[in-house]
Amino acid sequence: MTLLLDAVLCVLLLGTALAAVLGRGVFRAIVFFIVYGLLLSVGWVRLEAVNVALAEAAIGAGLTGILLLTTYGKLTRVSAEAEPDDAGVNLPVALVSVAVAGALAWAWSVLPEPTRPRAELAEALPRAGVENPVTAVLLSFRAWDTLLESVVLLAALIGLWLLGRDEDWQQRLGVPQHARPGGIMTSFGRVLPPVGFLVGVYLVFIGADEPGGAFQGGTVLAAVGLVAALAGLIQPPRIGQWQWHAGLVLGPLVFLLAGVAGALSDSGFLGYPEAIAGTAILVIEAALAASIAVTLAFLVIGPPEKGHRE
Amino acid sequence: MTGLSLYALTGAVLVGFGIYGLLAKRHLLRRVIAFNLIGSGLFVFFGASAARGETVDPVPQALIITGIVVALSASALAVGLIVAKARVSGRALLPEEDDDA
Known part of the structure; x- marks a missing residue:
């Protein structure tokens, strides 16, 4: 079944x-x-x-x-x-696609069985300070990956902003949105954000022990801002506003400082003393979620454009 | 055939679909979608391999979440480039593939 x-x-x-x-x-x-x-x-x-x-x-x-x-x-x-006419089958490309898919299928058939049980992980997990093993991997065991990932997000945003036109640079981010007052989008824009905000914060908080975490919660918070902006209820910010810059770098900065603090004590870079590991991860996650929310919302809304109502 | 093999093979075919779209379709936005399909198919393949055995391995799952976020930021940069290109030339196609240019 x-x-x-x-x-x-x-x-x-x-x-x-x-x-x-x-x-x-x-x-x-x-x-x-x-x-x-x-x-x-x-x-x-x-x-x-x-x-x-x-x-x-x-x-x-x-x-x-x-x-x-x-x-x-x-x-x-x-x-x-509009799309050019690509309707006919491109035979060489189709053959390449079939070959790659076939190679992956073959790889699956010869993949070695994973060795069980994973003694190292089972032994390390109780000392991570969080119950959710995925959060433990993201924020503790492989924290390097996550730290660099938060920097990748920033780099992508800077790249995207560089594509803005010179004459639009002082304008607000994204294309101007016009929603009909009293229409569906405006109603959604009023109903969804409070609920979404609650869900987002809850996902960040619960991520330590249950499914959830900084990325999922931060994304929901980004969506809250986007819905409100699409409904025309809030105006997107401009590039030059320092409060938003602070929001963008808060997560990576807190993460990095926590890592350095670990290096200065004897836990090593990005290691946390066992007694405060749970609290440290929660603080880092909260800061990361805020930065992820701002960065993702800005990435989706795009570079500044002219035509915003003031 | 078990459920896991089903998902792994689905992932493999998704990669195939993505490669076809990336190479055979010329509209750049369609290519971004195809590029996301390749990544998504690989995530499914990887996720199925993580679910083998008695307990699920959390390490691949964490890497997949990282991958999903990086895929979004790469897509955002890519569509930014497409819009900039379309504003200059009026077409969302690469010049060497544009028959009407």
Whole structure:
């Protein structure tokens, strides 16, 4: 019975992915890709990866979806959304795709069995200070990866801002939004943010022990800001405002300072003394979530554009 | 065939779809979607391999979450470049692939 569920889910995933690649029109491709992301988050639950399911639903389907749709809107303004005719099958490319997919399938069949039990992880987990093993990996065991990842987000944002036009540099971020007063978007913009804010903060807080964490919670908080901005209820900020700069660097900075503090004590860089490990991780997660929320919202909303109402 | 193999093979086919879209489709926004499909397919493959055995391995799951976030930031930069390109030339296609240019 569960195998049937998995099979149906996989067929739906492949169907929506195929529609996103081959379907007529870029707009349809975007819609199918969003549906694909939502289906995939169900798949992650089936793979016992609830942390990943939350990240997929929030980032893979949610924010990527908004990003692609707003980009489509910007392309329509310069009438660049039309697609050239690529309907015929490109045989050499199809052969390459089949070969890579086949090689991956073969790799799966010869993958060695993982060695069980993972004694080192089981032994280290109780000392990490958090119950959620994924959070322990992200914030403690492989904290280097996460620290550098938060810097990657900043680098991407700086790259994106550099694409802004000189004459728009002083303007507010993103294209101006006009929502009809009393319309659906305005109503959503009033109802969703309080609920979303609560969910986002809860996800960050609960991430220490249950599925959730800084990335999932931060993304929900970013979505709260985006919904309010899309509904025209709040005005996006400008690049030069120092409060937002502080928000952008808060997470990486706190993370880095905690790492240096560990190096100065005898826990080593990015190591935390066992007695305060849980608290340290919670503080870092809270700061990271705030920065992730601001950075992701700015990444999705895009460089500054003219035409904002003042 | 077990459920895990099903997901791993789905991941493999998703990578194939993504590669086809990335190489055969010319509209740049479509290519960003295809690029995300390649990454997503690899995550599914990786996630299925993490779920083998008695307990799920959290290390691949943490790496996948990192990957999803990095994929979004790369996509945001990519679509920024596409919009800038389209504003200059009026087309969201690479010049050497644009028949009408």
